[in-house]
Amino acid sequence: MPLLELQDIEKRFGGVTALRGGNLTVNAGEVHLLLGENGAGKSTLMKIVAGIVRRDAGKMLWNGSEVFLGSPSEAAAIGIAMVNQESLLAPHMTVAENIFLGREERNSFGWVNRRAITEKARHLIEQYGFPLQAEWRVDRLSPAGRQMVEICRAIQHGSSLLIFDEPTSSLSDSETRQVFRIVRDLKARNMGIIYITHRMDELRVIGDRVTVLRDGGAVHTGNLADIPTDQLIRHMVGREVAQIYQRDHLTPGAPLLEVRNVSVEASRLKNISLTLRQGEITGMAGLIGAGRTELCRAIFGVDPVDSGEILIEGKPARLTSPRDAVQSGIALVTEDRQISGLALRLPIGYNVTMANVERISNFGFLDLKSETARSAELGGKMRLKAASPAQLAGTLSGGNQQKVVIAKWLFRESRIFLFDEPTRGIDIGAKAEVFELMSELARAGAAILMVSSELPELMHVADRILVMRQGRLSGELPRGCTQEQIMKLAVMETAA
Numbered sequence: 010m011p012l013l014e015l016q017d018i019e020k021r022f023g024g025v026t027a028l029r030g031g032n033l034t035v036n037a038g039e040v041h042l043l044l045g046e047n048g049a050g051k052s053t054l055m056k057i058v059a060g061i062v063r064r065d066a067g068k069m070l071w072n073g074s075e076v077f078l079g080s081p082s083e084a085a086a087i088g089i090a091m092v093n094q095e096s097l098l099a100p101h102m103t104v105a106e107n108i109f110l111g112r113e114e115r116n117s118f119g120w121v122n123r124r125a126i127t128e129k130a131r132h133l134i135e136q137y138g139f140p141l142q143a144e145w146r147v148d149r150l151s152p153a154g155r156q157m158v159e160i161c162r163a164i165q166h167g168s169s170l171l172i173f174d175e176p177t178s179s180l181s182d183s184e185t186r187q188v189f190r191i192v193r194d195l196k197a198r199n200m201g202i203i204y205i206t207h208r209m210d211e212l213r214v215i216g217d218r219v220t221v222l223r224d225g226g227a228v229h230t231g232n233l234a235d236i237p238t239d240q241l242i243r244h245m246v247g248r249e250v251a252q253i254y255q256r257d258h259l260t261p262g263a264p265l266l267e268v269r270n271v272s273v274e275a276s277r278l279k280n281i282s283l284t285l286r287q288g289e290i291t292g293m294a295g296l297i298g299a300g301r302t303e304l305c306r307a308i309f310g311v312d313p314v315d316s317g318e319i320l321i322e323g324k325p326a327r328l329t330s331p332r333d334a335v336q337s338g339i340a341l342v343t344e345d346r347q348i349s350g351l352a353l354r355l356p357i358g359y360n361v362t363m364a365n366v367e368r369i370s371n372f373g374f375l376d377l378k379s380e381t382a383r384s385a386e387l388g389g390k391m392r393l394k395a396a397s398p399a400q401l402a403g404t405l406s407g408g409n410q411q412k413v414v415i416a417k418w419l420f421r422e423s424r425i426f427l428f429d430e431p432t433r434g435i436d437i438g439a440k441a442e443v444f445e446l447m448s449e450l451a452r453a454g455a456a457i458l459m460v461s462s463e464l465p466e467l468m469h470v471a472d473r474i475l476v477m478r479q480g481r482l483s484g485e486l487p488r489g490c491t492q493e494q495i496m497k498l499a500v501m502e503t504a505a
């Protein structure tokens with residue numbers, strides 16, 4: 010008997026149909042991949058299983074009997090846990106407190122027994138070998154660290170089904186391998202695992218069976234070994250995506266941005282020098298924590314530079330705030346779309362055309378009609394799945410939020426683009442579009458820095474690859490270099 014069986018699940022949010030024909034069968038001891046485009050309904054279906062969202066119609070069978078789950082704790086009580094796509098952790102609390110949040114042991118006065126939960130957390134962390142400390146505060150952790158806390162939180166009460174919603178989208182290669190090890194470990198303990206991902210390079214490393222959702226319904230299910238990747242992609246996006254990485258490489262033109270001996274003490278950046286040229290996509294690799302995001306923040310004027318200088322088109326620039334950077338033609342597409350990229354409570358259209366820093370410049374005289382048309386065109390190009398530009402950004406699927414962030418910057422027609430993990434969490438069809446847009450920007454004379462932890466895409470898209478390690482640039486590799494060469498530069502010191 011399957012562990013979990015979903016039959017014809019339906020769900021609507023107002024005018025949006027998120028699910029119709031949501032079918033899925035998961036057995037104990039298997040890793041079941043759930044694939045599909047952004048907005049296909051994957052997270053919604055899983056939230057129904059985890060008691061976060063209630064279904065409108067359809068059946069959910071758990072060990073053969075129908076269940077209705079009214080809350081996550083009801084799901085937890087029967088053995089279902091989910092690691093969420095958006096972190097739901099309490100930032101000011103410790104790792105231990107977050108792991109046991111809502112399930113703490115209390116003494117007779119109702120106080121949380123801090124010592125007991127810290128001890129329990131330490132035990133759990135050791136058991137799985139996570140690089141965490143029970144006493145650390147969660148807001149000091151990297152996205153990877155937070156992800157690990159989410160995983161601890163989900164496994165701590167002995168579940169028999171664990172749902173991972175894009176667990177590795179913010180992780181580096183070595184951290185991803187750690188997650189794989191955990192997943193295999195859980196599988197060996199006969200747990201059922203549902204695993205959502207947009208990373209095509211990890212499907213076959215981790216998955217046993219697969220179900221593809223499209224427009225809220227299951228369109229394929231079967232053994233992963235029986236289906237080639239191009240066919241999977243066709244099921245996902247409903248068309249051929251032949252040329253994901255295709256682009257013409259141009260001869261780089263004039264330097265647009267020069268970073269000279271820049272150091273930022275607070276983020277441990279040391280003596281960084283690099284040049285971004287017109288028509289060139291400069292890739293940047295490195296482990297999480299190597300300083301790639303910090304460098305983008307420094308260039309964008311978020312963190313003050315302690316020494317060194319930044320030149321724009323050959324002239325020294327004073328970038329002391331994002332506003333300076335934006336006015337100098339710099340755009341930043343951030344890794345963390347929720348913190349700096351997107352106003353979740355505001356409509357998509359607003360986010361694209363006038364969000365945040367853009368408002369500061371004189372927008373008053375712009376032709377609103379052409380603005381709306383242009384934002385709709387960008388949305389169409391990127392296959393944004395939304396009811397209308399009036400839909401609130403916070404109600405979009407994770408990947409569609411990322412598309413809005415990108416569209417917002419494309420809309421500004423900046424000349425220097427810093428893409429920090431641009432394809433994190435977006436589907437394969439949209440990835441192809443983003444690469445095409447980046448290529449178009451380069452052709453139009455923009456200079457692009459592309460930070461990515463997905464080595465295959467860096468190797469295909471970038472004209473050359475810079476590698477960072479521990480706050481310094483550790484080397485540069487030409488197009489056509491190997492994954493091993495990149496990794497060597499990324500880890501050299503620790504490996505030696």
Ligand SMILES: Nc1ncnc2c1ncn2[C@@H]1O[C@H](COP(=O)(O)OP(=O)(O)OP(=O)(O)O)[C@@H](O)[C@H]1O
Nearest residue numbers: 022027047048049050051052053404405406407408
């Ligand atoms: N609370 C909500 N209010 C309105 N619409 C919603 C809400 N939650 C989800 N939706 C819509 O339901 C659809 C499915 O979203 P869902 O988050 O399940 O997609 P997904 O497959 O997880 O996509 P992604 O890969 O981008 O994470 C989308 O069109 C989304 O905008």
Ligand SMILES: [Mg+2]
Nearest residue numbers: 052094406407
């Ligand atoms: Mg999702």
